[in-house]
Amino acid sequence: MLYDQVAGQEEVKTSLIRSINNDQVSHCYIFEGPKGMGKYELAMVFAQSLFCENFDSDPCNRCPSCIKVNSGNHPDLHIINNSETTIKREEIDSLVESICIKPYESKKKVYIIKAADKMTPQASNTFLKTLEEPSGDAVVILLTTNENLLLPTVMSRCQTVKFRNVSKEKIKKYLKENYHTEDTLSDLAAEYSKGILNKAVNIVNGNDDILKQREEVIKLFDNIVNSDSELIYELESYFEENKDSIDTIIEIIMIWIRDCMFAQNNMDDLVLNKDFKQLAKAHGQLMESSNNLIELMQYTSNNIKSNVNYKLSIDNMLLKIQEVFK
Numbered sequence: 001m002l003y004d005q006v007a008g009q010e011e012v013k014t015s016l017i018r019s020i021n022n023d024q025v026s027h028c029y030i031f032e033g034p035k036g037m038g039k040y041e042l043a044m045v046f047a048q049s050l051f052c053e054n055f056d057s058d059p060c061n062r063c064p065s066c067i068k069v070n071s072g073n074h075p076d077l078h079i080i081n082n083s084e085t086t087i088k089r090e091e092i093d094s095l096v097e098s099i100c101i102k103p104y105e106s107k108k109k110v111y112i113i114k115a116a117d118k119m120t121p122q123a124s125n126t127f128l129k130t131l132e133e134p135s136g137d138a139v140v141i142l143l144t145t146n147e148n149l150l151l152p153t154v155m156s157r158c159q160t161v162k163f164r165n166v167s168k169e170k171i172k173k174y175l176k177e178n179y180h181t182e183d184t185l186s187d188l189a190a191e192y193s194k195g196i197l198n199k200a201v202n203i204v205n206g207n208d209d210i211l212k213q214r215e216e217v218i219k220l221f222d223n224i225v226n227s228d229s230e231l232i233y234e235l236e237s238y239f240e241e242n243k244d245s246i247d248t249i250i251e252i253i254m255i256w257i258r259d260c261m262f263a264q265n266n267m268d269d270l271v272l273n274k275d276f277k278q279l280a281k282a283h284g285q286l287m288e289s290s291n292n293l294i295e296l297m298q299y300t301s302n303n304i305k306s307n308v309n310y311k312l313s314i315d316n317m318l319l320k321i322q323e324v325f326k
């Protein structure tokens with residue numbers, strides 16, 4: 001793999017590459033960031049860089065070490081992958097034991113611990129020993145969504161590398177280059193993935209339901225706008241059935257309201273849901289003010305988060321949407 005194959009995270013890449021070139025590689029890193037940000041992929045490229053015999057700002061992908069990493073059998077690369085359950089002391093015991101042994105064929109050994117926050121306190125304490133007396137040729141990379149879930153004593157002995165959300169522009173560029181995604185779809189994926197690259201890729205590949213849900217919600221919104229207030233209670237059932245994803249539903253509606261406003265003002269280029277542009281125009285013409293609606297959605301979202309009666313909040317929201325469209 002190459003650094004470019006992981007999108008975004010330029011600062012992280014630059015600092016990792018620099019640490020190799022300046023011979024300042026740490027003995028333990030914490031890669032911290034939300035799921036789907038490429039933490040594991042970048043840990044793998046970094047490991048490959050440490051093994052590569054011709055490293056020059058990217059691994060060469062040709063030397064025997066690179067070939068072994070890419071085919072998943074480099075003897076000095078150890079991956080602990082236990083994201084489902086806890087990481088027990090026995091597993092860390094064998095890591096501690098092996099860490100003292102010289103590398104088989106490279107100058108370094110690399111340990112990647114996925115979901116490092118799943119280490120039990122006993123496992124963490126055992127692991128701490130390797131940090132207190134680091135072996136010169138081992139590099140440990142702990143992956144976590146939140147470093148505060150690790151023991152403070154572990155945290156203080158590691159170098160934290162923070163993974164940040166990828167910008168919409170970078171996500172679009174990545175999708176275009178790697179998946180030849182057309183503009184409408186890449187716009188949608190960039191918006192709904194909220195800076196998480198793997199989610200954007202899943203949306204494009206149809207492995208994420210968000211676009212299907214978007215269609216449902218836009219059609220539902222059209223029904224709300226065009227129904228009598230008596231019928232509104234029938235529409236309520238959708239919100240009842242999809243209670244778990246209410247945050248997403250509200251987000252879709254807010255983006256839709258924004259689209260209606262753009263369409264109303266002939267700013268068609270800015271409409272996100274381009275496949276529903278005509279409907280956005282129609283709604284835009286009926287809509288009195290988008291500000292009231294955005295406020296209403298925020299108010300509803302806050303109420304639901306602070307446990308105001310769900311059904312009441314939804315009823316209130318539906319009736320008020322209708323008032324704006326009268």
Ligand SMILES: [Zn+2]
Pocket residue numbers: 051052053054055059060061062063064065066067
């Ligand atoms: Zn190589």
